Amino acid sequence: MMENLQASFNKGPSVDSSKPIKMKTKDVTVHYGQKQALNGITLNIPENQVTALIGPSGCGKSTYLRCLNRMNDTIDSAKVAGEILLDGEDVYDPDIDVVELRARVGMVFQKPNPFPKSIYDNVAYGPKIHGLAHSKQELDEVVHTSLRRAGLYKEVHDRLDEPGTGLSGGQQQRLCIARAIAVSPEVILMDEPCSALDPIATATVEELIDELRENYTIVIVTHSMQQAARVSQLTAMFHLGDLAEVGPTEKMFSNPGDKRTQDYITGRFG
Amino acid sequence: MAEHIVTSYEDELKFIIRRISEMGGQAERMVEQSVSALMRSDWALAQSVVADDVLLDAAQREVDERAIRTIAKRQPMAIDLREIVGAIRISSDLERIGDLAKNTAKRVIAVHEHSQPLQLVRGLEHLSDLALEQLKEVLDAYATRNEKQALAVRDSDESIDAVYTSIFRELLTYMMEDPRNITACTHLLFSAKNIERIGDHATNIAETVYYIKTGEQMEAERPKGDRTASIAHTDVTTPPAPGGSGA
Numbered sequence: 001m002m003e004n005l006q007a008s009f010n011k012g013p014s015v016d017s018s019k020p021i022k023m024k025t026k027d028v029t030v031h032y033g034q035k036q037a038l039n040g041i042t043l044n045i046p047e048n049q050v051t052a053l054i055g056p057s058g059c060g061k062s063t064y065l066r067c068l069n070r071m072n073d074t075i076d077s078a079k080v081a082g083e084i085l086l087d088g089e090d091v092y093d094p095d096i097d098v099v100e101l102r103a104r105v106g107m108v109f110q111k112p113n114p115f116p117k118s119i120y121d122n123v124a125y126g127p128k129i130h131g132l133a134h135s136k137q138e139l140d141e142v143v144h145t146s147l148r149r150a151g152l153y154k155e156v157h158d159r160l161d162e163p164g165t166g167l168s169g170g171q172q173q174r175l176c177i178a179r180a181i182a183v184s185p186e187v188i189l190m191d192e193p194c195s196a197l198d199p200i201a202t203a204t205v206e207e208l209i210d211e212l213r214e215n216y217t218i219v220i221v222t223h224s225m226q227q228a229a230r231v232s233q234l235t236a237m238f239h240l241g242d243l244a245e246v247g248p249t250e251k252m253f254s255n256p257g258d259k260r261t262q263d264y265i266t267g268r269f270g
Numbered sequence: 271m272a273e274h275i276v277t278s279y280e281d282e283l284k285f286i287i288r289r290i291s292e293m294g295g296q297a298e299r300m301v302e303q304s305v306s307a308l309m310r311s312d313w314a315l316a317q318s319v320v321a322d323d324v325l326l327d328a329a330q331r332e333v334d335e336r337a338i339r340t341i342a343k344r345q346p347m348a349i350d351l352r353e354i355v356g357a358i359r360i361s362s363d364l365e366r367i368g369d370l371a372k373n374t375a376k377r378v379i380a381v382h383e384h385s386q387p388l389q390l391v392r393g394l395e396h397l398s399d400l401a402l403e404q405l406k407e408v409l410d411a412y413a414t415r416n417e418k419q420a421l422a423v424r425d426s427d428e429s430i431d432a433v434y435t436s437i438f439r440e441l442l443t444y445m446m447e448d449p450r451n452i453t454a455c456t457h458l459l460f461s462a463k464n465i466e467r468i469g470d471h472a473t474n475i476a477e478t479v480y481y482i483k484t485g486e487q488m489e490a491e492r493p494k495g496d497r498t499a500s501i502a503h504t505d506v507t508t509p510p511a512p513g514g515s516g517a
Contacts (some may be wrong), residue, residue: 254351255485261348
């Protein structure tokens with residue numbers, strides 16, 4: 001009984017420093033045209049942990065997140081410099097296959113964005129184009145496993161051919177998570193994944209994030225301080241393009257070291 | 271520190287903090303008056319202490335309710351969270367201090383009905399001076415969020431414990447000397463214990479103030495100075511009975 005209690009206390013936000021570093025970023029700067037959005041961010045993302053990025057709007061947290069799987073490539077004016085390594089491999093190496101990179105570093109967006117296809121096809125799409133399944137049976141297996149991991153299978157197993165857009169907001173977001181994990185990513189980036197969801201759907205997704213970190217490394221951008229405190233083990237506070245502070249989540253929210261973090265999380269500036 | 275963007279949140283926190291300061295002042299006054307009533311056998315003063323306790327209890331409930339409402343509404347973080355949790359803890363310590371003062375005040379009549387050695391009452395006065403000083407210091411430390419002052423309060427609790435231990439021995443001696451002293455001495459003993467406990471609550475408050483300010487718990491528990499638990503009958507020097515050869 002005591003062990004169980006201890007385990008459930010430990011389950012919460014406590015950073016495990018023994019975890020290896022999955023992604024290393026060093027002196028990352030981003031310019032949008034003349035405007036500098038990130039001023040040299042050096043941050044390590046630990047494996048199988050949830051890292052939360054917090055900070056006021058326009059502080060650069062989403063820009064930073066989008067650097068991790070080169071989503072900023074899609075913006076013409078964006079210039080990224082510095083070093084971003086995934087398992088020691090340079091993400092911005094000209095020889096790297098960006099499509100493959102984005103399969104390894106998946107992304108879930110703020111607004112659920114299922115394809116206008118069936119639930120099954122939404123999840124099967126990635127494995128199909130990446131050639132991860134060689135038979136219908138294998139594809140079925142991947143789809144079912146992904147839906148199960150995303151905690152959605154029970155709710156949709158008897159209507160996999162119905163359109164994904166017909167699901168509720170929370171279910172759609174979990175479908176997007178299932179779609180992201182169907183291509184067996186190593187890292188999942190989440191950009192405010194619960195901001196369009198109601199509290200119940202948010203709780204389901206948060207529970208899912210906690211389960212997912214066993215198999216994946218997660219980086220989440222959130223505007224909800226409580227969410228960051230609940231789901232993450234490591235928190236990084238961004239401010240005006242700088243990394244103000246990074247530390248174990250429990251310390252960041254109870255006793256932050258940087259005044260900007262203190263002011264932000266206690267609602268003293270916006 | 272900068273104010274909150276939401277002014278009503280700022281107001282809620284300020285209200286709770288102000289209420290704690292008021293409770294502190296009231297608790298201090300009750301302790302002072304209860305001991306004074308005991309010294310001067312002032313039954314009217316003792317009664318007013320008993321009546322004041324109701325107000326302190328109500329204030330504690332109010333702080334609790336306001337704090338819980340603020341937690342639910344604002345989901346405070348960092349320093350704000352520590353302030354609110356600290357307020358809940360401190361108000362509970364102050365409420366207990368009020369109870370202890372009330373208990374001392376209730377003993378005024380019983381003590382008064384029996385003659386008591388003046389020396390003992392003086393010892394009790396000294397003990398209460400020390401406890402009141404601790405309480406005043408810790409309330410100052412709370413008002414100014416001074417963690418060093420809070421540490422000093424925690425560290426000087428030992429002197430209260432030492433005086434309490436010596437009063438305990440003395441009272442035992444007087445009881446053994448003349449059984450007619452037992453009733454008064456027992457009441458005085460409880461009063462002394464009450465005052466000693468007030469010092470302990472001041473120490474608790476000091477620990478909370480330290481936590482509010484630094485976000486860290488005070489290190490290592492202080493050495494316990496109340497050694498009365500181990501005082502045995504034989505440890506007390508029994509004065510020679512009049513005309514006898516002593517025990």
